[in-house]
Amino acid sequence: xxxxxxxxxxxxxxxxxxxxxxxxxxxxxxxxxxxxxxxxxxxxxxxxxxxxxxxxxxxxxxxxxxxxxxxxxxxxxxxxxxxxxxxxxxxxxxxxxxxxxxxxxxxxxxxxxxxxxxxxxxxxxxxxxxxxxxxxxx
Numbered sequence: 001x002x003x004x005x006x007x008x009x010x011x012x013x014x015x016x017x018x019x020x021x022x023x024x025x026x027x028x029x030x031x032x033x034x035x036x037x038x039x040x041x042x043x044x045x046x047x048x049x050x051x052x053x054x055x056x057x058x059x060x061x062x063x064x065x066x067x068x069x070x071x072x073x074x075x076x077x078x079x080x081x082x083x084x085x086x087x088x089x090x091x092x093x094x095x096x097x098x099x100x101x102x103x104x105x106x107x108x109x110x111x112x113x114x115x116x117x118x119x120x121x122x123x124x125x126x127x128x129x130x131x132x133x134x135x136x137x138x
Contacts, residue, residue: 011040058090071098
């Protein structure tokens with residue numbers, strides 16, 4: 001249904017609707033607006049494409065891996081953390097950080113915590129606890 005509605009709307013209207021999800025975050029809105037490089041045809045193709053699943057190959061990842069994602073039913077009732085949990089469950093040496101009431105792009109929406117966690121992970125330090133972030137390790 002949303003694909004049909006999107007196909008009828010002008011591109012700038014679609015972008016403005018998408019930006020409503022980030023209404024309390026002008027920084028993320030600005031970054032997204034400045035980085036959009038797709039047109040309406042590409043956006044609709046992305047929405048219609050089947051979601052890729054490669055979980056049968058994830059077991060091959062042996063390196064320590066940090067999986068980060070949003071958690072909760074934030075957008076249109078979709079469980080934002082489902083994909084992150086699936087990836088985490090299929091990688092042997094993984095850590096998972098789920099940001100409550102957050103969604104893509106975490107790197108701008110929760111940039112300070114996101115960046116601190118990446119640095120700690122790359123420096124092989126224990127991940128700090130944050131109020132709205134649940135951390136899981138294997």
